[in-house]
Amino acid sequence: xxxxxxxxxxxxxxxxxxxxxxxxxxxxxxxxxxxxxxxxxxxxxxxxxxxxxxxxxxxxxxxxxxxxxxxxxxx
Amino acid sequence: xxxxxxxxxxxxxxxxxxxxxxxxxxxxxxxxxxxxxxxxxxxxxxxxxxxxxxxxxxxxxxxxxxxxxxxxxxxxxxxxxxxxxxxxxxxxxxxxxxxxxxxxxxxxxxxxxxxxxxxxxxxxxxxxxxxxxxxxxxxxxxxxxxxxxxxxxxxxxxxxxxxxxxxxxxxxxxxxxxxxxxxxxxxxxxxxxxxxxxxxxxxxxxxxxxxxxxxxxxxxxxxxxxxxxxxxxxxxxxxxxxxxxxxxxxxxxxxxxxxxxxxxxxxxxxxxxxxxxxxxxxxxxxxxxxxxxxxxxxxxxxxxxxxxxxxxxxxxxxxxxxxxxxxxxxxxxxxxxxxxxxxxxxxxxxxxxxxxxxxxxxxxxxxxxxxxxxxxxxxxxxxxxxxxxxxxxxxxxxxxxxxxxxxxxxxxxxxxxxxxxxxxxxxxxxxxxxxxxxxxxxxxxxxxxxxxxxxxxxxxxxxxxxxxxxxxxxxxxxxxxxxxxxxxxxxxxxxxxxxxxxxxxxxxxxxxxxxxxxxxxxxxxxxxxxxxxxxxxxxxxxxxxxxxxxxxxxxxxxxxxxxxxxxxxxxxxxxxxxxxxxxxxxxxxxxxxxxxxxxxxxxxxxxxxxxxxxxxxxxxxxxxxxxxxxxxxxxxxxxxxxxxxxxxxxxxxxxxxxxxxxxxxxxxxxxxxxxxxxxxxxxxxxxxxxxxxxxxxxxxxxxxxxxxxxxxxxxxxxxxxxxxxxxxxxxxxxxxxxxxxxxxxxx
Numbered sequence: 001x002x003x004x005x006x007x008x009x010x011x012x013x014x015x016x017x018x019x020x021x022x023x024x025x026x027x028x029x030x031x032x033x034x035x036x037x038x039x040x041x042x043x044x045x046x047x048x049x050x051x052x053x054x055x056x057x058x059x060x061x062x063x064x065x066x067x068x069x070x071x072x073x074x075x
Numbered sequence: 076x077x078x079x080x081x082x083x084x085x086x087x088x089x090x091x092x093x094x095x096x097x098x099x100x101x102x103x104x105x106x107x108x109x110x111x112x113x114x115x116x117x118x119x120x121x122x123x124x125x126x127x128x129x130x131x132x133x134x135x136x137x138x139x140x141x142x143x144x145x146x147x148x149x150x151x152x153x154x155x156x157x158x159x160x161x162x163x164x165x166x167x168x169x170x171x172x173x174x175x176x177x178x179x180x181x182x183x184x185x186x187x188x189x190x191x192x193x194x195x196x197x198x199x200x201x202x203x204x205x206x207x208x209x210x211x212x213x214x215x216x217x218x219x220x221x222x223x224x225x226x227x228x229x230x231x232x233x234x235x236x237x238x239x240x241x242x243x244x245x246x247x248x249x250x251x252x253x254x255x256x257x258x259x260x261x262x263x264x265x266x267x268x269x270x271x272x273x274x275x276x277x278x279x280x281x282x283x284x285x286x287x288x289x290x291x292x293x294x295x296x297x298x299x300x301x302x303x304x305x306x307x308x309x310x311x312x313x314x315x316x317x318x319x320x321x322x323x324x325x326x327x328x329x330x331x332x333x334x335x336x337x338x339x340x341x342x343x344x345x346x347x348x349x350x351x352x353x354x355x356x357x358x359x360x361x362x363x364x365x366x367x368x369x370x371x372x373x374x375x376x377x378x379x380x381x382x383x384x385x386x387x388x389x390x391x392x393x394x395x396x397x398x399x400x401x402x403x404x405x406x407x408x409x410x411x412x413x414x415x416x417x418x419x420x421x422x423x424x425x426x427x428x429x430x431x432x433x434x435x436x437x438x439x440x441x442x443x444x445x446x447x448x449x450x451x452x453x454x455x456x457x458x459x460x461x462x463x464x465x466x467x468x469x470x471x472x473x474x475x476x477x478x479x480x481x482x483x484x485x486x487x488x489x490x491x492x493x494x495x496x497x498x499x500x501x502x503x504x505x506x507x508x509x510x511x512x513x514x515x516x517x518x519x520x521x522x523x524x525x526x527x528x529x530x531x532x533x534x535x536x537x538x539x540x541x542x543x544x545x546x547x548x549x550x551x552x553x554x555x556x557x558x559x560x561x562x563x564x565x566x567x568x569x570x571x572x573x574x575x576x577x578x579x580x581x582x583x584x585x586x587x588x589x590x591x592x593x594x595x596x597x598x599x600x601x602x603x604x605x606x607x608x609x610x611x612x613x614x615x616x617x618x619x620x621x622x623x624x625x626x627x628x629x630x631x632x633x634x635x636x637x638x639x640x641x642x643x644x645x646x647x648x649x650x651x652x653x654x655x656x657x658x659x660x661x662x663x664x665x666x667x668x669x670x671x672x673x674x675x676x677x678x679x680x681x682x683x684x685x686x687x688x689x690x691x692x693x694x695x696x697x698x699x700x701x702x703x704x705x706x707x708x709x710x711x712x713x714x715x716x717x718x719x720x721x722x723x724x725x726x727x728x729x730x731x732x733x734x735x736x737x738x739x740x741x742x743x744x745x746x747x748x749x750x751x752x753x754x755x756x757x758x759x760x761x762x763x764x765x766x767x768x769x770x771x772x773x774x775x776x777x778x779x780x781x782x783x784x785x786x787x788x789x790x791x792x793x794x795x796x797x798x799x800x801x802x803x804x805x806x807x808x809x810x811x812x813x814x815x816x817x818x819x820x821x822x
Contacts (some may be wrong), residue, residue, distance in 0.1 A: 017309060021283045022140070026598055028312035029136035031170045036316070042384065045393040048492030049501070051601060056167035060488040060501065062597040 003052065003066040006040045013074035014038055023065065031055045032069055078237060079127040079155055083147060083178070084162035085171050086133030087602045089190045091115075092220050093162060094130035097230065113522075114146055121230050129156075132523070135170070137177045137275070138284045143522040148286075151183065152271075158237045159185040160229070165195045165202060165217070166603065168327070172319045173312075175211075179247060181275040184240045185213055186233050192219040194603075195327070203326050210322035212244040221608055249314035250274065253281060254304055261300045265291040281307040383604055384485070393489050400482070404473040405569070408466055409550070410562050416465035417550070424458035444643070444650045451700050452639030453632070459699035460631050460692045463547040464623060470543050471619040472612075474512045479607040483508060484599070491597055497577060498584030500524075500597045503533045507576065510540030511569070515732040517542075521740055532580055534741050535749040538729040539576035539756075541569050544691030548724050551695050555704045556714040564718070568725050575726060575756065626690060634686055634693045639700050642682070673723060673761045674716030680707050684723070690730050715768035719761040726757035 006012055014036045017027050031054055032038070041058060042051040051060050082090040098117040116129040134144040137151070151159065161178055163171035168189070178185050187207070195202060208215045214232045218224040258277040259266070266273055269291050279287040280301055288298070387396055407413070433450045477483050483505055491501030502524055509517035517537050524530040541549075549568055553561040607615075641659035644650055663678035663685065670676040683697040698704060708717040728734070728750055737746040770778040 021285075021308070023596055025136075025138060025282055025284075025308055025312075026140060026596075028308060029138065029173065030598060030600070031173070031316070033312045033316050034309060035313070042388045043390075044489050044492050045388070045390045046489065046492035048495055049488060049597065051388070051488060055169045057170060058601040058603075060484075060491065060597070060599045060601050062491065062495070065596045065598055 001071060003038070003040070003050070003061070003069040003071055004063060006038075006052075006071060008040045008042070011037055011039050011074050012071040015070040015072055018068040018070070019065070023068065027065060027069065030059055037074055038069075038071065076123075076238075077125045077127070078157040078234070079129065080158045080160060080233060080237075081129040081131055081150060081156045082160050082162055083131055083151060083174070084133060085135055085164065085174060086600065088133065088162045088164040088171065089220060090133065090162045091130055093160075093188065093190070093218070093226070093229075094128060096220070097226050098128050113143075113519075114150055122234065124234060126230075134174065136174060137181065138279065138282060138286070141523050141525045151178070151181065156183060158233055158240075159183045160188055160233065161185050162188045162190055164191050165189045165327070166191060168323050169316065169319050172323065173315060176247070176315050176319065177275075177278075179243055179245055180250075180272075180278050182243060182272050184237060184243070186229075186236055187211060187213055187215045188229065189215060189217045190219065192217045192224070193221040194219075200327050200329055203328065207322065207326050210326075247274075247318070249318040250278070252314045253278065253307065253311060255281075257304060258301065261297055262291055262293065265293060265297070268292075278311060282311050283308060381604055387482070387485050388489065397486060397489070400477070402566075404470070405566055406562060408469045408473065409565050413466040413469055417462045420462040420464065421458070424454070424462065428458065429454045447643060448636070448639055452635055452643075456635035456639070456696040456700035457627060457632055459551070459696045460547055460627050461624075463550065463692075463695075464620060466546055466550070467543045467623050468616055468620050470546070471512050472615055474508065475615045475619075476607065476612075477508070478505075479605065479611065481602045481604045484601045487599060488601055495597070496584075497581035498532060499529060499580055500526075502597070502599060503529065506533050506537055507540050507573075510537040510542060512543055514538045514540070514542045514729050515736045518733055518736040518740055531741050531745055532583060534737055535745060535752065536576040536580055538733055538737075538749070538753065539572045539579070539726060541572040541725055542691065542729070542733075544730065545694075545724055547692055547695040548698075549721060551698065552704055552708075552717050552721055556708070556717040564721070568721060571722065571760075572725050575760070579752075579756070627692065630690045631692055631696050634689055635696050635700055638682065638686060638693075638697050642701055672765070673719045673758070674712065674765050675707060675720045675723075677707060680720060683707070684727065687724070688728065688731060690732070691724075694724060712769065712772065715765055715772065718768055719765040722764045723757045723761040726753060726760055728753050728757075 003012075014032055014034055016034055017024055017032050019027065036054055038052055038054040040050055041053050044050065044060075049060055049062050050066055051058055052066075053059075082094055084090050094115070094117075098119050114129055114131055116127055118125060118127050120126070129150065131147040131150055132143045134147050137148050139145045139148050150156070159178055161175045163175065175185070175187065189202060189204060189207070192202065202217055204215045204217050214236055216229050216232055218229065255274065255277045258280055259273065262276065262280070266276060269276070271287065271290060276287055276291065280291075281304075293301075386392055429450060432454060433446060436446045436449060477486075486508070487501035487504040489501075490504050494500055494503060503521075506517050506520050506524070509520060514537055517540070518534050521530050521533045521537070524533060549565045550561070553564045557564045638659065641662075642657045644658060645656040646658060646661075647656070659682055660678040663681040666685075667676045667678050667681045670681060675681075679698070679701045682701065683694045686697045687694040698707060701707075704717070708714070708720065710716075734746060734750070737749060767778060767782065770781075
């Protein structure tokens, strides 16, 4: 499943990050690396963007970027 | 000795604050990305050394995504830095160190500042900075602006390090996991000619950094060979983070009172610290602690999502909260407090400056033109703007507060979905909100936008967001003609400006090919809420007041004298007060007829508008020194004409400062396009407003009904168009199939 399918109340682990060169690297630079713990804090009121938490900070992502990040549950 | 020291780091870590404290300057700071948009450097003397301190825009990696980040990369690559101070936010040390690792790969001399230590303390944790030092093999200096950490310590450590620097000692063991040698072999010759540091270049190529590939002038053959090595992008990031995790393991720990006290003593009084000792435990305790740590860790991840966000970002409360905030700012600035202060100032100027001056000059029998120059030209004109000092400062203050607290990031997050549909992104919100303060500065921040088309659009449309310089015009005219409805009128103007810019963006997105943004993504860090310190608050107030006063004291003053001269002297009669035969009347008189349909086709109105090219504040001072608003708008339809004038002032061309900023950001062609656009839009809207206004006066009932019907018709049409377009499209946003979406829908 991808970040788009994540539920707000559990912690997940990133399996891989997809996308083309620039997009992918941007996500990797921001810390979306394999084995990283991540969770969804919020969805934007008008839709289209989600707020996720990882490595101690929060990032807003559009759905198209979020759907590139494959995750699995981590407990 | 002379040194060049640069400050780098992620956005929002406090580089600029630190820079300001080191150099005692007042550069603008904000808690959102995009404020430092260019290299800012200042020379200081420290301990008999001349130091060139350089503040750079924040970035996450040396592979850049916007021109603003490019500036930092280029500066760091330039190699004339004697030292780089890598500033890190202790709250997310790992990600911050990601950039630091790249600086190590680059081989630059660096020291680490771990900032925002006060926030760590609040969470009940401490930093074992010695451990970090031993891992990174460079000096680590914990700091906090709130604690007024001593920048002298930082400077001493830095200078000491630079003068004894013999190369970075850190062993980047993770590089062994990457095929560096193979890359080196492929690009060996290019490396020699390009003078790029070897490790940096090799790793960047594995990351598919196009800038490096071009700098090395890779041939197609070389690129092919590199491709054959496989896709290492993920691996590079992964091994860097693994290395960072190793180094930072155990560096931040739960507060034990002794450690805390020790750290506090060290930071404040320079007391040396013993190395942290490992406590030995029984196996059971160890296991339990590990399990608890695991649970704690999970909870810790969700910690930064504060309770405030639960309200601010709530599906139902978000919009009301936003409206509440904006209206609150408005009514505070333009309503009670702002008006009170303005009126007081006005009284002061009349009673204590104007009247004594005029009386004084009359009593010494000064010639009439001198009295007029000093009285109307200078005092009335300049004070006309000066009395708005409180409102201008208040507005800037609230905007800065929104930025500093981190609220603007939330706004960007919330509006991104909507903005995306009109070809902008949430990030444009920053620039546009800043446009409410000063258009010129706002345009400069567009440099942080990654997409070129979006940047162009944002830059062209930002001036429609009414800047504070237009504020005096609104207030003076609205007070004169709309008395009690004044605040509503002004609010309406601001809303109109925002609506026009958004509508234009939507229009461009749908129809103007060259300005279509298309599909782009949006990744933005949302910083934690931060309350600015009192020091910072005073700094904002003082800084903005200073800038305003300087502008008034120079531009407004000078232009006022010019306007007074040209409007009170005619070529035929010499000094001719009242002005209808003056030089200016003749000049402006040529253009004036164009504005007859708008209701202000007089040379005075035109002059005021033209003077607004220099600085928008001058419009009001021109009006004052030309005789006041009554000479511009009179007769039966005075208030309608005044309203049309207001709308025109809102939408027409910005000041030269903004125009030159636009020129710098998007080039002459687009700047001129923006100019033409604004003139046309301003004219059209002013005309519409006037016609509606006249119709309203003549036949109120019919006018209102027609307006309502039109609005309803427009909305219905848009909804129908939307539904037709989206028929059969996937509604979850993935833009894929037309079949029923089978993505997970439970939320």
